[in-house]
Amino acid sequence: MIKLRFILMIVCTLVAVNIHTLLLHGQRIAANVSRDSIAARLRDLGRIHTPEGIEEVEQLDVNGSKQWISIRGLNRANPILLVLHGGPGSALMGMTWAFQKPWDDFFTVVNWDQRGVGKSFSASDSARLGTTLSPEQLARDAAVIVEHIRAKFGPRKIAVMGFSYGSSIGPRLVEMHPDWFSVYVGVGQMSNENNEKIIYDEVMKRARAKNNTTVIRQLDSIAPYPPTNRRPNYRELNMIRRYTALFDGNWYGKNNLNLYYALPAWGPDYSIEEASNVGPAMAWMGRHLVDGANGERPYIIEKFQIPVIILGGRYDLMTTYAGARAWFDKITAPKKEFITFERSAHFLMFEEPGRFLTTLVHTVLPLAGGQAIFEQR
Numbered sequence: 292m293i294k295l296r297f298i299l300m301i302v303c304t305l306v307a308v309n310i311h312t313l314l315l316h317g318q319r320i321a322a323n324v325s326r327d328s329i330a331a332r333l334r335d336l337g338r339i340h341t342p343e344g345i346e347e348v349e350q351l352d353v354n355g356s357k358q359w360i361s362i363r364g365l366n367r368a369n370p371i372l373l374v375l376h377g378g379p380g381s382a383l384m385g386m387t388w389a390f391q392k393p394w395d396d397f398f399t400v401v402n403w404d405q406r407g408v409g410k411s412f413s414a415s416d417s418a419r420l421g422t423t424l425s426p427e428q429l430a431r432d433a434a435v436i437v438e439h440i441r442a443k444f445g446p447r448k449i450a451v452m453g454f455s456y457g458s459s460i461g462p463r464l465v466e467m468h469p470d471w472f473s474v475y476v477g478v479g480q481m482s483n484e485n486n487e488k489i490i491y492d493e494v495m496k497r498a499r500a501k502n503n504t505t506v507i508r509q510l511d512s513i514a515p516y517p518p519t520n521r522r523p524n525y526r527e528l529n530m531i532r533r534y535t536a537l538f539d540g541n542w543y544g545k546n547n548l549n550l551y552y553a554l555p556a557w558g559p560d561y562s563i564e565e566a567s568n569v570g571p572a573m574a575w576m577g578r579h580l581v582d583g584a585n586g587e588r589p590y591i592i593e594k595f596q597i598p599v600i601i602l603g604g605r606y607d608l609m610t611t612y613a614g615a616r617a618w619f620d621k622i623t624a625p626k627k628e629f630i631t632f633e634r635s636a637h638f639l640m641f642e643e644p645g646r647f648l649t650t651l652v653h654t655v656l657p658l659a660g661g662q663a664i665f666e667q668r
Contacts, residue, residue: 377455382409
């Protein structure tokens, strides 16, 4: 009995020493990990290994500008899902590492950094491209991207997902070429409603419910909002959305978007220089599309020739849940469905990622043609 206790004591001591050694080793590694090392590990973690798969980043000539796309998926035969990022100008490619990997099992996912932003940003091009920015131009650019995809994979129908400002581009694209697409998916869907008034009234309501006198005073100071004699400018649009963050209106459970805008700096698809350009490029596009000579409020079509699936966060005050719901009730489509995410605001793929994935698989995938079957090897 004494020998057994002695042996157990020795074993426990050795285990404790080894654990302590591993912890010290882990601390030394953590202290010396660089940004490039983290990005390399995330790249390796996300690597596509299947022989049927695809993992590419391409630069294309698109209507007089250089633009980038990434293509990822475990099986090239799976339905293609084209993602149109929001903002305007808030490119997603640099942060797909944080949410997209499970999608790649079921779809061949194409992310596109739009004209002048994300990997497509070039300081030398900014002055030249600024005057070309308009909702119509972005839709025409998207059409070139789709033509390239169809040439690469064959003329099969594509599912298109518009996120935030991208949900104004997607319907225009579908209207231009309905025969190219199988289903339109809107996430944080824009609408033709007076969303700025919806935002102002709802933030005031939430501030009063929380007795937040500071926000109440700030909102009173900008009343009436939106201005009665003009459209809100880019600065005002951003200002009111900073208030929405305080009441779960942007990313549910977070009172700012600092984490969201930090994500590209860690990802493998952007260099640190490209990641540092995300903010300036987003502001550049926003000012041109909202304040510039070509600035206009996009009109979202209300008649579709393909199925429409809208995913809406109950708390969304960026593009507004109420506005998306009102627009959805007006539209006509061969099939339409509105799915509410009860504990999300605007960034559904981050806020409820599991439910987002199951919705893509159970609702969108069948409309897009279904998952391909791997050949036995």
